[in-house]
Amino acid sequence: MLFPTPALTPDDDRVVADIETMRQELRHQLRSASAEWAERLRKYLTADAVAASNFIEGFRVSTVDVEDLMDGERDVEVSEVNREETLAYQRMMTYIQTLHDAPDFSYGKGLLNGLHWMLQGHRHSVRKPAGQWRRGPVYVTDPRDPSIAAYTGPDAGEVPALMAELVDWLNADDRTHPLIRAAMGHLHLVSIHPWADGNGRMSRSLQTLMIAREGVLAPEFSSIEAWLGRPGNTWEYYRELAQRGPRYLPDQDVSGWIRFNLVAYHQQAQTVQGRVDRSRVVWGILSDFAESTGADERIVAALYEVAMFGRARRSRYEHAEGLSLQQAQRDLRDLVTAEVLTPVGRTRARTYLAGPRFPERALEAARTPMTLTHPYQPV
Known part of the structure; x- marks a missing residue:
C-alpha cells in the first residue's frame, strides 16, 4: 500500500497556479536567451543541485568545486570520498537529464536499480549491495543522536511488492498535477527505503525526473534539491x-508533505528567476566593459565566472570559448597585466580572482541578495 494523494486546498491551488506562472515565464526567457548564457546557467544549476543533495547526506563540496569536478579538473581541493560521491551523483543526474524527452519512456525496477548503481556502484559490497533491493533492515538515524532510529523501513521481504506497486503507480495517469505527483513519488520511495544506502538522494532524483518528464522546463531548472540543501530547509x-x-x-x-513541497517549488522558482535576472545584468555590464576597453567579447566568459562564482580557471575558460591553450593563457595574462584579474596558485591549480580594476558594478550586481517570499504567508 502507498500513501494516498491528498486533495488540494484552495490555498494549495493558488500556490500551484503561481508556480506554473513563474515556470512558464522562465521557459519563455530561456528560449529567447543566447545559447552560451543559458548553457552556463544550466551547468551552474546542475552543480548546485548535486552539491546540495550531497550536502544533505554529509558530503560537503561547494557548488563551484562541483562545477570544476564536472569539467574534469583534477586539482580540486576535496577529499577522495567527496570527489567520488560528487562524480557519481553527477553522472546519475546527467543520465536523468537525458531522459526528460526520451521516447517510449517508462518507469521500471530495472531503471531505478540502474540509477542506484550509478549512484552507489563505487560503494558496492555484500553488506550494502548497489543496484539491488536491500536484504535486511534499514534505519534512518536521528540527526541529533545517531544511536536513535528516527525511522525504520518496511521489512526487506515487503520491498519487492511495494516497489512493484510504486512502479505501477509511476506509470499510471491519475490526472494529478505533475508537481504533486513528483512530491508523492519522492515520499513513496524514501518511505519504502528499498536500498541499503542512497535512498535520500535517489528519492530526490526521482522527484527531479518526474518533474522533468512533464516537459515544461529542462531538468536543470526543475530540481528542488538546491532549496532542500539549504541548512534551515x-x-x-x-x-x-x-x-x-x-x-x-x-x-x-x-497534506503537510504536499504543502512543504509546494513551498519548495515556489521558492526554488523565485531563486532561479533571481539567478537569471542577476546573470543577465552581470553579463551585460561585463559586455559593456569589454567593448569599452577594446577587448575581445570572449573575455566576458572568464570575467563572468569571477563575478558570479568568485574565481575562474584557465581550462574552464579555454573549453567554454573553444580556445587553444595559448589563446586562453594570453587572454588571462593580459587581464592580469591590466589588473582586472589577480592570479592565485601555480600551474594547473591556478585560479583567477577579481583584481583592483575589475568592474565593481558587476561585483555589486552579483553580490546583491534577493528576497524570497513565502507563498502561504501574506506579503
Missing part, C-alpha cells in the same frame, strides 16, 4: 519526513 525536510512516524504507515494524511 534541510532541517525542515527531516522534520516533515519525521511527521510520517517512525515506521511505514501509509494510511495517513500527508
Whole structure:
C-alpha cells in the first residue's frame, strides 16, 4: 500500500497556479536567451543541485568545486570520498537529464536499480549491495543522536511488492498535477527505503525526473534539491519526513508533505528567476566593459565566472570559448597585466580572482541578495 494523494486546498491551488506562472515565464526567457548564457546557467544549476543533495547526506563540496569536478579538473581541493560521491551523483543526474524527452519512456525496477548503481556502484559490497533491493533492515538515524532510529523501513521481504506497486503507480495517469505527483513519488520511495544506502538522494532524483518528464522546463531548472540543501530547509525536510512516524504507515494524511513541497517549488522558482535576472545584468555590464576597453567579447566568459562564482580557471575558460591553450593563457595574462584579474596558485591549480580594476558594478550586481517570499504567508 502507498500513501494516498491528498486533495488540494484552495490555498494549495493558488500556490500551484503561481508556480506554473513563474515556470512558464522562465521557459519563455530561456528560449529567447543566447545559447552560451543559458548553457552556463544550466551547468551552474546542475552543480548546485548535486552539491546540495550531497550536502544533505554529509558530503560537503561547494557548488563551484562541483562545477570544476564536472569539467574534469583534477586539482580540486576535496577529499577522495567527496570527489567520488560528487562524480557519481553527477553522472546519475546527467543520465536523468537525458531522459526528460526520451521516447517510449517508462518507469521500471530495472531503471531505478540502474540509477542506484550509478549512484552507489563505487560503494558496492555484500553488506550494502548497489543496484539491488536491500536484504535486511534499514534505519534512518536521528540527526541529533545517531544511536536513535528516527525511522525504520518496511521489512526487506515487503520491498519487492511495494516497489512493484510504486512502479505501477509511476506509470499510471491519475490526472494529478505533475508537481504533486513528483512530491508523492519522492515520499513513496524514501518511505519504502528499498536500498541499503542512497535512498535520500535517489528519492530526490526521482522527484527531479518526474518533474522533468512533464516537459515544461529542462531538468536543470526543475530540481528542488538546491532549496532542500539549504541548512534551515534541510532541517525542515527531516522534520516533515519525521511527521510520517517512525515506521511505514501509509494510511495517513500527508497534506503537510504536499504543502512543504509546494513551498519548495515556489521558492526554488523565485531563486532561479533571481539567478537569471542577476546573470543577465552581470553579463551585460561585463559586455559593456569589454567593448569599452577594446577587448575581445570572449573575455566576458572568464570575467563572468569571477563575478558570479568568485574565481575562474584557465581550462574552464579555454573549453567554454573553444580556445587553444595559448589563446586562453594570453587572454588571462593580459587581464592580469591590466589588473582586472589577480592570479592565485601555480600551474594547473591556478585560479583567477577579481583584481583592483575589475568592474565593481558587476561585483555589486552579483553580490546583491534577493528576497524570497513565502507563498502561504501574506506579503
